[in-house]
Amino acid sequence: MQLGMIGLGRMGGNMASRIREAGHSIVGFDRAPDSGRDVASLEDLVSALAAPRVIWVMLPAGAPTDSTITALASLLAPGDLVIDGGNTRFIDDKAHAEELGARGVHFLEVGVSGGVWGPKNGYALMAGGEQEDFDRALPIFEALKPAGEAGLVLAGPVGAGHFSKMVHNGIEYGMMQALGEGYATLKHSELIGNPSEVIASWRAGSVVQSWLLDLLTIALEQDPDLDSMPPVANESGEARWMVEVALELGVPVPATTAALFARQTSRGGSDDALKVVSALRGQFGGHITEK
Known part of the structure; x- marks a missing residue:
């Protein structure tokens, strides 16, 4: 052609x-x-x-x-x-x-x-x-x-392709967030000596094996502690659109919504909100938050 x-x-x-x-x-x-x-x-x-x-x-x-x-x-x-x-x-x-x-x-x-x-x-x-x-x-x-x-x-019909891709990307958000949270939990545990090896071991025989898991393993091989990665993840729109559509359809999508909010939080918009939470904890409970 x-x-x-x-x-x-x-x-x-x-x-x-x-x-x-x-x-x-x-x-x-x-x-x-x-x-x-x-x-x-x-x-x-x-x-x-x-x-x-x-x-x-x-x-x-x-x-x-x-x-x-x-x-x-x-x-x-x-x-x-x-x-x-x-x-x-x-x-x-x-x-x-x-x-x-x-x-x-x-x-x-x-x-x-x-x-x-x-x-x-x-x-x-x-x-x-x-x-x-x-x-x-x-x-x-x-x-x-x-x-x-x-x-x-x-x-x-027309619209169904991009609708499917929107849902695909919403699922992708949730999967990536779950992998990130799992890695962070491993990394912060005193029991786990090498989180990267644990992640890599899941690539065969595990129900969570996936291409995303393969890509995470590659990233960890290149940078074991991900020190070169900024803790910021932009959102390109599709997951937000999926959440909006799901609300209209009456379909609960808590995993996708949480992953979307996590990305939005990473972009810095939550800083002032967390300052308010910290200040209120200090006011009503005397809780002091160390910087």
């Missing part, structure tokens, strides 16, 4: 390389001149692709994706297909589909997971849209996904 790729950053660039290695043709565009792009504008990208075109948008959620979808709606022709592989909020997918659909342009959205390991191991892909459009893009999906049967799903 021939594919246009918009966004050649860390994810988009790696994905384009994996698609090329599978034998497909990529025409890449990025705003940055030093990105390795093939064309210098969206207009040039559209002109370089044979109709009916397939274009993958791999940009940050929000304004960058919204403005690109709007621009493509005016440039593309009926029968062309746009795939949004970024972390767009699922409630925005319908508007994108309608904007493109008014011009006869088809739309798929795909939640993508794999990070920096994707070029080697493949990407997990969660698509939302029509079966016909999914089948049309299948050669690209097959190039991106891991070998074997797993790693690719048509989750439902």
Whole structure:
């Protein structure tokens, strides 16, 4: 297949390389001149692709994706297909589909997971849209996904792919938080001589063995006490969106919520609140908190 790729950053660039290695043709565009792009504008990208075109948008959620979808709606022709592989909020997918659909342009959205390991191991892909459009893009999906049967799903209509990725990332938050809390408990115990060895021992035969556990072991091998890691973890939005949706659906998600709040706390917003707690303990109970 021939594919246009918009966004050649860390994810988009790696994905384009994996698609090329599978034998497909990529025409890449990025705003940055030093990105390795093939064309210098969206207009040039559209002109370089044979109709009916397939274009993958791999940009940050929000304004960058919204403005690109709007621009493509005016440039593309009926029968062309746009795939949004970024972390767009699922409630925005319908508007994108309608904007493109008014011009006869088809739309798929795909939640993508794999990070920096994707070029080697493949990407997990969660698509939302029509079966016909999914089948049309299948050669690209097959190039991106891991070998074997797993790693690719048509989750439902437009919105379902990004909804699935949102839930995936909420689960990821909870798993990462649990691993962090377990490591911290091991590290602070006088009984445990080497927390890193304990963590590494769980990689085989344990019900908690996972890729995240493998990655933690690698990180601990590189930095046994994680001294180079700042105690700050940003949150990119998906877990927050999942908690909001879960509240609307009446689904309790305490693990995801706790993991989300832990990340927000790490960013410093809780400092003043904890000062108030410390001051009140001193006022009513005479408790003195040592710095």
